[in-house]
Amino acid sequence: MNSTGVFPTIAWSAGAGCHGGCGQKVFVEQGKMVRIEGDENHPWNQGRSCPRVLALTQYMYHPDRITRPLKRVGERGEGKFEPISWDEAFDTCEQRLNEIKRKYGAESVVFAQGTGRDIGGPITFLAYSFGSPNWCQLGLSGQSCYTPRLGSMKSVIGDFGVVDCSQFLERRYQDPEWVAPEVIIVWGQDPPNGCPDAFFGHWIVDCMKRGSKIISVDPRNTWMTGRAAHHLQIRPGTDGALALGMLNVIINEGIYDKAFVEKWVHGFEQLKARVQDYPLEKVAAIVEVPADRIAAAARMFAKARQAAVHWGVPIDMCPDSTAVAHAIICLWTITGNIDIPGGQVIAKPSHGVSSYPYTTEELLQLYGEEMIGRLTKKRIGADTYPMVKNFRAWAHPDMVIDQMQTGEPYPLKAAWIQTANILGGQAARAGFHYEALKKLEFIVVVDLFHNPTSMALADLVLPAATFPEKDSIRAWYAPLSIIQKRVQVAECKSDWEINFELAKRFNPEGLKQWNTVEDMFNERLAPSGMTFQDLRKLGGWKMAGEGPSRPYRRHERGLLRPDRKPGFNTASGKVEVYCDTFKSWGLDPLPFYTEPPQSRTSTPELYEKYPLVMITGARSQLFFHSEHRMIPWLREKMPDPYVEIHPETAARYAIYDGEWVYLKNDMGRVKRKAKISRRVKPGHVHTMHGWWLPELQGKAPDLFGVWDYQINKIIPGPQCSKSGFGGGQYKTTLCTLAKIED
Amino acid sequence: MANYSLLIDYDYCTGCHSCEIACQQEHGYPVGTNGIVVKEYEYEAGGRVRIDYLPFFTPHCDLCKDRRTREPTPACVKHCQSACMEFGLTKELAARMGDRNRLVLYTHNPGR
Numbered sequence: 015m016n017s018t019g020v021f022p023t024i025a026w027s028a029g030a031g032c033h034g035g036c037g038q039k040v041f042v043e044q045g046k047m048v049r050i051e052g053d054e055n056h057p058w059n060q061g062r063s064c065p066r067v068l069a070l071t072q073y074m075y076h077p078d079r080i081t082r083p084l085k086r087v088g089e090r091g092e093g094k095f096e097p098i099s100w101d102e103a104f105d106t107c108e109q110r111l112n113e114i115k116r117k118y119g120a121e122s123v124v125f126a127q128g129t130g131r132d133i134g135g136p137i138t139f140l141a142y143s144f145g146s147p148n149w150c151q152l153g154l155s156g157q158s159c160y161t162p163r164l165g166s167m168k169s170v171i172g173d174f175g176v177v178d179c180s181q182f183l184e185r186r187y188q189d190p191e192w193v194a195p196e197v198i199i200v201w202g203q204d205p206p207n208g209c210p211d212a213f214f215g216h217w218i219v220d221c222m223k224r225g226s227k228i229i230s231v232d233p234r235n236t237w238m239t240g241r242a243a244h245h246l247q248i249r250p251g252t253d254g255a256l257a258l259g260m261l262n263v264i265i266n267e268g269i270y271d272k273a274f275v276e277k278w279v280h281g282f283e284q285l286k287a288r289v290q291d292y293p294l295e296k297v298a299a300i301v302e303v304p305a306d307r308i309a310a311a312a313r314m315f316a317k318a319r320q321a322a323v324h325w326g327v328p329i330d331m332c333p334d335s336t337a338v339a340h341a342i343i344c345l346w347t348i349t350g351n352i353d354i355p356g357g358q359v360i361a362k363p364s365h366g367v368s369s370y371p372y373t374t375e376e377l378l379q380l381y382g383e384e385m386i387g388r389l390t391k392k393r394i395g396a397d398t399y400p401m402v403k404n405f406r407a408w409a410h411p412d413m414v415i416d417q418m419q420t421g422e423p424y425p426l427k428a429a430w431i432q433t434a435n436i437l438g439g440q441a442a443r444a445g446f447h448y449e450a451l452k453k454l455e456f457i458v459v460v461d462l463f464h465n466p467t468s469m470a471l472a473d474l475v476l477p478a479a480t481f482p483e484k485d486s487i488r489a490w491y492a493p494l495s496i497i498q499k500r501v502q503v504a505e506c507k508s509d510w511e512i513n514f515e516l517a518k519r520f521n522p523e524g525l526k527q528w529n530t531v532e533d534m535f536n537e538r539l540a541p542s543g544m545t546f547q548d549l550r551k552l553g554g555w556k557m558a559g560e561g562p563s564r565p566y567r568r569h570e571r572g573l574l575r576p577d578r579k580p581g582f583n584t585a586s587g588k589v590e591v592y593c594d595t596f597k598s599w600g601l602d603p604l605p606f607y608t609e610p611p612q613s614r615t616s617t618p619e620l621y622e623k624y625p626l627v628m629i630t631g632a633r634s635q636l637f638f639h640s641e642h643r644m645i646p647w648l649r650e651k652m653p654d655p656y657v658e659i660h661p662e663t664a665a666r667y668a669i670y671d672g673e674w675v676y677l678k679n680d681m682g683r684v685k686r687k688a689k690i691s692r693r694v695k696p697g698h699v700h701t702m703h704g705w706w707l708p709e710l711q712g713k714a715p716d717l718f719g720v721w722d723y724q725i726n727k728i729i730p731g732p733q734c735s736k737s738g739f740g741g742g743q744y745k746t747t748l749c750t751l752a753k754i755e756d
Numbered sequence: 757m758a759n760y761s762l763l764i765d766y767d768y769c770t771g772c773h774s775c776e777i778a779c780q781q782e783h784g785y786p787v788g789t790n791g792i793v794v795k796e797y798e799y800e801a802g803g804r805v806r807i808d809y810l811p812f813f814t815p816h817c818d819l820c821k822d823r824r825t826r827e828p829t830p831a832c833v834k835h836c837q838s839a840c841m842e843f844g845l846t847k848e849l850a851a852r853m854g855d856r857n858r859l860v861l862y863t864h865n866p867g868r
Binding site: 049050051052054061062063064065068069071206207215216219220222223235236237238239240241245635636646647648650651691692693 | 767768770771772773774776777778780781782786787788798800804805806807808809831834835836837838839
């Protein structure tokens with residue numbers, strides 16, 4: 015007898031944690047998930063799964079999982095919580111937050127999210143129903159994760175571009191329209207070890223098997239750099255100079271796509287003039303890669319029939335990162351690679367559905383001009399930074415935390431922190447965040463496990479669901495998918511359920527058209543002409559047919575612009591390499607390079623004291639940011655936080671392999687286990703972020719060892735560019751190594 | 757008696773750990789026990805640092821004997837993110853190795 019039910023769903027939520035859209039099969043026996051496997055019929059992953067999904071039974075049924083609402087009964091940080099009912103939890107949130115709103119205004123409540131899985135939909139829904147404009151990824155200095163690249167693409171192209179790995183075609187690699195990119199520049203990422211946004215890292219490996227050649231831009235050595243045709247091992251933070259140097263070669267040697275530039279590019283002559291400021295010898299000295307290698311890589315990219323760039327978060331963490339992204343956009347633009355098979359395809363939300371409203375455009379579509387305009391007036395940072403005002407409706411995270419400390423120009427009194435471990439995760443100057451957040455009157459944490467943030471700060475903890483426990487929608491980018499609830503774990507609720515219930519309490523009149531979360535999904539799904547139940551009947555997903563969401567050459571066919579005229583979705587209808595939008599915001603309309611705020615040239619005295627460039631944040635498939643350290647099967651494969659140290663550096667500091675050491679600078683010191691490795695160059699060290707040890711004591715001051723292991727404790731605060739985006743110093747902070755003497 | 761094997765194209769093993777956890781989930785193995793273990797190799801060749809990975813198999817590997825009564829492939833093969841593992845008859849896999857580069861064949865003949 016086989017009583018196991020097998021159900022398809024999509025892994026875009028807590029559990030896997032990432033931004034991917036893998037199809038998964040959930041095996042259920044008597045209401046419990048007993049196994050999970052990749053769905054071989056889903057075009058995204060074709061049956062494959064990551065280790066985090068495969069360990070999901072250990073995650074969902076972990077003895078430490080928070081499974082009931084909790085209220086704090088001791089002092090903050092004392093670690094004393096008692097279970098309460100959902101009714102009491104919702105009542106408390108409603109009363110306390112409404113009281114703060116009456117006294118200080120809705121804007122005094124900050125809504126903080128972690129990374130961008132399906133949380134973007136529910137958290138905006140709640141913040142806006144409450145009336146607060148201050149929604150952000152609190153702690154992420156300069157919004158230095160994809161937002162700068164997205165903002166630049168939106169301004170320069172009018173849409174977003176991604177490497178074409180056939181992900182928009184149902185038959186994937188078998189589709190006759192698709193060809194493999196001849197060349198892929200993998201810029202600042204190690205795709206097989208990470209969880210790229212709305213992308214499956216091994217798609218790059220699939221393309222390599224089908225003939226794609228790789229140009230790696232990476233300060234470190236990885237599996238991929240060792241297999242690249244060219245590995246440009248640049249100094250961290252100099253990506254902008256490299257891109258401008260490559261543009262210099264391609265433009266001055268005349269190997270760009272002249273027909274495309276003639277027809278579809280705005281401002282080429284100005285770009286040509288600008289790149290003359292970046293002669294190859296100068297660039298080579300900045301990036302520390304020989305000029306001939308840069309030139310060879312540039313030629314290889316330009317001469318490929320179809321080529322694309324796959325890029326990562328280090329670009330966002332460069333100073334003036336929107337300008338760095340701009341330069342890289344120019345590379346794929348002037349070589350004529352936009353929206354061609356095997357090139358840089360335009361990525362639009364599937365079927366025009368918005369599941370994670372991160373652009374102002376999507377928010378206007380969902381909430382209307384009047385409301386967004388009104389909220390923008392009070393949004394922290396919108397007055398200061400043009401792109402914060404105009405591209406993405408997030409409050410500026412560095413300014414929010416400063417304002418929490420100063421109370422100027424208005425006080426901040428409460429925080430709703432939803433699946434975001436600010437203190438153990440993304441917060442640069444993490445200690446400062448702790449001090450500022452402690453001042454708040456009321457803090458709700460929605461999460462799945464206790465972590466340093468919930469333990470240190472929460473007055474109320476609400477238990478969130480993993481993906482097999484929830485319904486949700488996904489349109490980022492293709493196919494249009496639904497997450498389907500298959501099991502219930504204790505009293506956990508989905509982020510959508512929690513936020514929908516509270517939003518209705520805050521704004522009963524405005525939300526009366528929806529009785530259930532599914533009613534609201536159906537309204538959001540309306541552009542697709544399908545309902546949640548329709549998609550369920552189809553097996554849970556649908557690839558978009560001919561139209562704006564499906565490649566190729568949409569600019570020629572009038573599929574990119576609202577007016578349906580041929581061209582790109584910009585004012586000029588062309589790709590604006592000279593960006594009038596940037597200019598109108600008071601920004602440089604052309605790309606440029608800025609030296610990292612800490613380096614041998616910008617801070618020579620500091621460099622003398624701290625002569626190692628600390629790269630942080632390379633990924634592993636075992637953990638998603640600060641999650642998963644308590645999952646036995648995963649932690650077994652990487653038990654300790656380590657720092658990669660080149661053998662020459664190790665010899666200089668007399669450090670042996672496996673020894674525990676300090677990474678330190680003027681902000682403090684953090685413990686790491688030494689891993690002597692040629693993965694990094696001499697003079698660089700690398701360590702992973704997000705470390706805290708769930709097995710240590712939770713209550714303050716220990717907070718699971720966060721102040722011993724949280725590397726962002728010694729990452730300084732903002733060095734934002736004029737745009738307001740980028741510049742988090744997660745890749746370029748200077749440090750030194752010290753032995754731990756006991 | 758048919759002899760089965762696993763063929764690993766280790767040029768494409770990226771060290772993602774999926775095979776290891778797939779094996780532990782499939783067999784319910786606790787921490788410390790696994791049928792497949794991926795090792796990392798760091799070396800220099802052609803003036804470049806290379807990072808390679810190679811899975812090897814322990815006596816806890818039973819080629820997913822029970823699983824294969826309901827699924828065509830072992831759990832590691834199915835979930836390999838690089839799709840660099842193949843399961844099949846030893847003779848057939850061995851015959852396909854001849855003109856390829858950097859492969860490892862893991863033979864599994866319990867009872868010998």
